[in-house]
Amino acid sequence: AQRVTQPEKLLSVFKGAPVELKCNYSYSGSPELFWYVQYSRQRLQLLLRHISRESIKGFTADLNKGETSFHLKKPFAQEEDSAMYYCALKDNTGKLIFGQGTTLQVKP
Protein backbone atom coordinates (compact mmCIF):
# COMPACT_ATOMS: atom_id res chain seq x y z
CA ALA A 1 0.00 0.00 0.00
CA GLN A 2 1.23 3.48 -0.74
CA ARG A 3 1.86 5.53 2.33
CA VAL A 4 3.74 8.58 3.52
CA THR A 5 4.91 8.74 7.11
CA GLN A 6 6.15 11.78 8.97
CA PRO A 7 7.11 10.47 12.39
CA GLU A 8 7.37 13.83 14.18
CA LYS A 9 4.23 15.84 14.97
CA LEU A 10 6.28 18.74 16.31
CA LEU A 11 9.88 19.74 15.83
CA SER A 12 11.13 22.61 17.93
CA VAL A 13 14.57 24.16 17.32
CA PHE A 14 16.36 27.39 18.08
CA LYS A 15 17.10 29.96 15.40
CA GLY A 16 20.35 29.11 13.63
CA ALA A 17 20.16 25.39 14.45
CA PRO A 18 20.02 22.75 11.70
CA VAL A 19 16.65 21.29 10.84
CA GLU A 20 15.71 17.91 9.46
CA LEU A 21 12.06 16.98 8.93
CA LYS A 22 11.71 13.28 8.31
CA CYS A 23 9.61 11.65 5.63
CA ASN A 24 9.43 7.99 4.73
CA TYR A 25 7.31 6.48 2.03
CA SER A 26 6.13 3.15 0.77
CA TYR A 27 5.33 2.83 -2.90
CA SER A 28 5.84 0.00 -5.35
CA GLY A 29 6.59 2.14 -8.38
CA SER A 30 9.01 4.96 -9.07
CA PRO A 31 7.96 7.71 -6.68
CA GLU A 32 7.53 11.41 -7.26
CA LEU A 33 7.89 13.22 -3.97
CA PHE A 34 7.11 16.73 -2.82
CA TRP A 35 7.26 18.94 0.23
CA TYR A 36 4.37 21.34 0.82
CA VAL A 37 4.31 24.06 3.46
CA GLN A 38 1.51 25.92 5.22
CA TYR A 39 2.50 29.15 6.93
CA SER A 40 0.14 30.64 9.48
CA ARG A 41 -3.00 32.05 7.82
CA GLN A 42 -1.74 31.14 4.35
CA ARG A 43 -2.65 28.51 1.83
CA LEU A 44 -0.82 25.26 1.55
CA GLN A 45 1.82 25.69 -1.14
CA LEU A 46 4.55 23.74 -2.84
CA LEU A 47 7.99 24.08 -1.28
CA LEU A 48 9.99 21.74 -3.46
CA ARG A 49 9.86 18.58 -5.55
CA HIS A 50 12.51 15.92 -5.81
CA ILE A 51 12.80 15.94 -9.60
CA SER A 52 13.87 19.58 -9.69
CA ARG A 53 16.68 18.99 -7.19
CA GLU A 54 16.69 22.64 -6.20
CA SER A 55 17.05 24.55 -2.96
CA ILE A 56 14.09 26.72 -1.96
CA LYS A 57 14.38 29.16 0.97
CA GLY A 58 17.53 27.25 1.96
CA PHE A 59 15.71 23.91 2.15
CA THR A 60 16.84 20.81 0.29
CA ALA A 61 15.52 17.29 0.14
CA ASP A 62 17.19 14.21 -1.31
CA LEU A 63 15.34 11.13 -2.40
CA ASN A 64 16.94 8.02 -0.93
CA LYS A 65 15.37 5.05 -2.63
CA GLY A 66 17.32 2.55 -0.53
CA GLU A 67 15.93 3.97 2.70
CA THR A 68 12.64 5.07 1.05
CA SER A 69 13.10 8.50 2.55
CA PHE A 70 12.78 12.12 1.44
CA HIS A 71 13.90 14.13 4.44
CA LEU A 72 13.76 17.94 4.32
CA LYS A 73 16.85 19.75 5.57
CA LYS A 74 18.03 23.25 6.25
CA PRO A 75 21.42 24.04 7.79
CA PHE A 76 20.34 27.16 9.72
CA ALA A 77 16.70 27.58 10.73
CA GLN A 78 15.06 31.01 10.68
CA GLU A 79 12.02 32.14 12.66
CA GLU A 80 10.08 32.62 9.42
CA ASP A 81 10.47 28.90 8.72
CA SER A 82 7.94 28.17 11.46
CA ALA A 83 5.07 26.42 9.69
CA MET A 84 3.38 23.09 9.07
CA TYR A 85 5.26 20.91 6.58
CA TYR A 86 3.73 18.08 4.61
CA CYS A 87 5.54 15.43 2.64
CA ALA A 88 3.56 14.09 -0.32
CA LEU A 89 3.84 11.33 -2.89
CA LYS A 90 2.23 11.35 -6.32
CA ASP A 91 1.04 7.95 -7.44
CA ASN A 92 0.63 6.80 -11.02
CA THR A 93 -3.03 7.97 -11.17
CA GLY A 94 -2.01 11.50 -10.24
CA LYS A 95 -3.24 11.30 -6.66
CA LEU A 96 -1.23 13.19 -4.06
CA ILE A 97 -0.90 11.22 -0.84
CA PHE A 98 0.12 13.31 2.14
CA GLY A 99 1.82 12.48 5.38
CA GLN A 100 0.53 13.49 8.78
CA GLY A 101 2.42 16.75 8.75
CA THR A 102 5.14 18.14 11.03
CA THR A 103 4.87 21.48 12.77
CA LEU A 104 8.23 23.23 12.79
CA GLN A 105 8.66 25.75 15.55
CA VAL A 106 11.77 27.93 15.38
CA LYS A 107 12.42 29.71 18.66
CA PRO A 108 14.32 33.01 18.84
Next chain:
Amino acid sequence: NAGVTQTPKFQVLKTGQSMTLQCAQDMNHEYMSWYRQDPGMGLRLIHYSVGAGITDQGEVPNGYNVSRSTTEDFPLRLLSAAPSQTSVYFCASSYGGLAFFGQGTRLTVV
Protein backbone atom coordinates in the same frame (compact mmCIF):
# COMPACT_ATOMS: atom_id res chain seq x y z
CA ASN B 1 -5.45 34.73 -12.14
CA ALA B 2 -7.49 33.81 -9.09
CA GLY B 3 -6.09 30.25 -8.90
CA VAL B 4 -8.33 28.11 -6.69
CA THR B 5 -11.32 29.81 -5.09
CA GLN B 6 -13.03 28.00 -2.27
CA THR B 7 -16.15 29.13 -0.41
CA PRO B 8 -17.24 29.60 2.30
CA LYS B 9 -14.30 30.22 4.66
CA PHE B 10 -16.27 29.29 7.77
CA GLN B 11 -19.47 27.36 8.32
CA VAL B 12 -21.38 26.03 11.29
CA LEU B 13 -23.93 23.31 10.64
CA LYS B 14 -26.36 21.43 12.81
CA THR B 15 -26.25 17.66 12.77
CA GLY B 16 -28.30 16.37 9.86
CA GLN B 17 -28.10 19.51 7.76
CA SER B 18 -26.70 19.40 4.26
CA MET B 19 -24.46 21.87 2.48
CA THR B 20 -22.20 22.31 -0.50
CA LEU B 21 -18.63 23.56 -0.39
CA GLN B 22 -17.78 25.33 -3.61
CA CYS B 23 -14.45 25.09 -5.44
CA ALA B 24 -13.49 26.73 -8.70
CA GLN B 25 -10.18 26.96 -10.56
CA ASP B 26 -9.14 29.02 -13.55
CA MET B 27 -5.95 27.18 -14.50
CA ASN B 28 -7.63 24.66 -16.79
CA HIS B 29 -6.30 21.77 -14.71
CA GLU B 30 -7.89 18.41 -15.32
CA TYR B 31 -7.13 17.06 -11.86
CA MET B 32 -9.02 18.35 -8.83
CA SER B 33 -9.37 16.97 -5.34
CA TRP B 34 -10.86 17.51 -1.89
CA TYR B 35 -8.99 16.88 1.34
CA ARG B 36 -9.85 17.18 4.99
CA GLN B 37 -7.25 18.25 7.50
CA ASP B 38 -7.48 16.95 11.04
CA PRO B 39 -4.92 17.24 13.86
CA GLY B 40 -2.53 14.30 13.83
CA MET B 41 -4.12 12.85 10.68
CA GLY B 42 -2.62 15.12 8.07
CA LEU B 43 -4.43 15.70 4.81
CA ARG B 44 -6.73 12.88 3.83
CA LEU B 45 -8.19 12.58 0.35
CA ILE B 46 -11.99 12.58 0.21
CA HIS B 47 -12.75 12.54 -3.51
CA TYR B 48 -10.91 13.42 -6.66
CA SER B 49 -11.55 13.99 -10.34
CA VAL B 50 -9.29 13.47 -13.33
CA GLY B 51 -11.50 15.50 -15.65
CA ALA B 52 -15.02 16.72 -16.33
CA GLY B 53 -17.54 13.94 -15.85
CA ILE B 54 -15.12 11.68 -13.97
CA THR B 55 -14.91 11.38 -10.20
CA ASP B 56 -13.55 8.77 -7.84
CA GLN B 57 -13.33 8.06 -4.14
CA GLY B 58 -10.33 8.81 -2.03
CA GLU B 59 -9.41 7.54 1.40
CA VAL B 60 -12.38 8.94 3.37
CA PRO B 61 -15.36 9.35 1.00
CA ASN B 62 -18.24 8.34 3.29
CA GLY B 63 -20.77 11.10 3.89
CA TYR B 64 -19.59 13.18 0.93
CA ASN B 65 -20.61 13.47 -2.71
CA VAL B 66 -18.92 15.26 -5.57
CA SER B 67 -19.65 16.04 -9.18
CA ARG B 68 -17.57 17.52 -12.00
CA SER B 69 -19.78 18.93 -14.71
CA THR B 70 -17.15 21.42 -15.90
CA THR B 71 -13.36 21.58 -15.80
CA GLU B 72 -13.54 24.65 -13.57
CA ASP B 73 -15.87 23.53 -10.77
CA PHE B 74 -15.69 20.70 -8.26
CA PRO B 75 -18.26 21.10 -5.46
CA LEU B 76 -18.26 18.89 -2.37
CA ARG B 77 -21.63 18.02 -0.85
CA LEU B 78 -22.24 16.94 2.71
CA LEU B 79 -25.46 14.98 2.62
CA SER B 80 -26.31 14.83 6.32
CA ALA B 81 -23.68 16.52 8.46
CA ALA B 82 -22.29 14.68 11.46
CA PRO B 83 -19.99 15.96 14.26
CA SER B 84 -17.25 13.67 12.87
CA GLN B 85 -17.18 15.88 9.79
CA THR B 86 -15.97 18.84 11.81
CA SER B 87 -12.71 19.63 10.06
CA VAL B 88 -10.88 21.99 7.75
CA TYR B 89 -11.54 21.21 4.10
CA PHE B 90 -9.20 22.00 1.24
CA CYS B 91 -9.85 21.91 -2.45
CA ALA B 92 -6.88 21.57 -4.80
CA SER B 93 -6.30 21.62 -8.50
CA SER B 94 -3.12 20.11 -9.84
CA TYR B 95 -0.97 19.32 -12.80
CA GLY B 96 1.82 16.79 -12.65
CA GLY B 97 1.76 16.67 -8.88
CA LEU B 98 2.00 20.44 -8.58
CA ALA B 99 -1.05 21.24 -6.49
CA PHE B 100 -2.65 24.62 -5.93
CA PHE B 101 -4.86 24.84 -2.88
CA GLY B 102 -7.85 26.89 -1.93
CA GLN B 103 -7.86 28.89 1.27
CA GLY B 104 -9.74 26.21 3.19
CA THR B 105 -13.16 25.95 4.81
CA ARG B 106 -13.38 25.54 8.55
CA LEU B 107 -16.53 23.51 9.16
CA THR B 108 -18.04 22.88 12.56
CA VAL B 109 -20.93 20.48 12.98
CA VAL B 110 -22.81 20.85 16.26
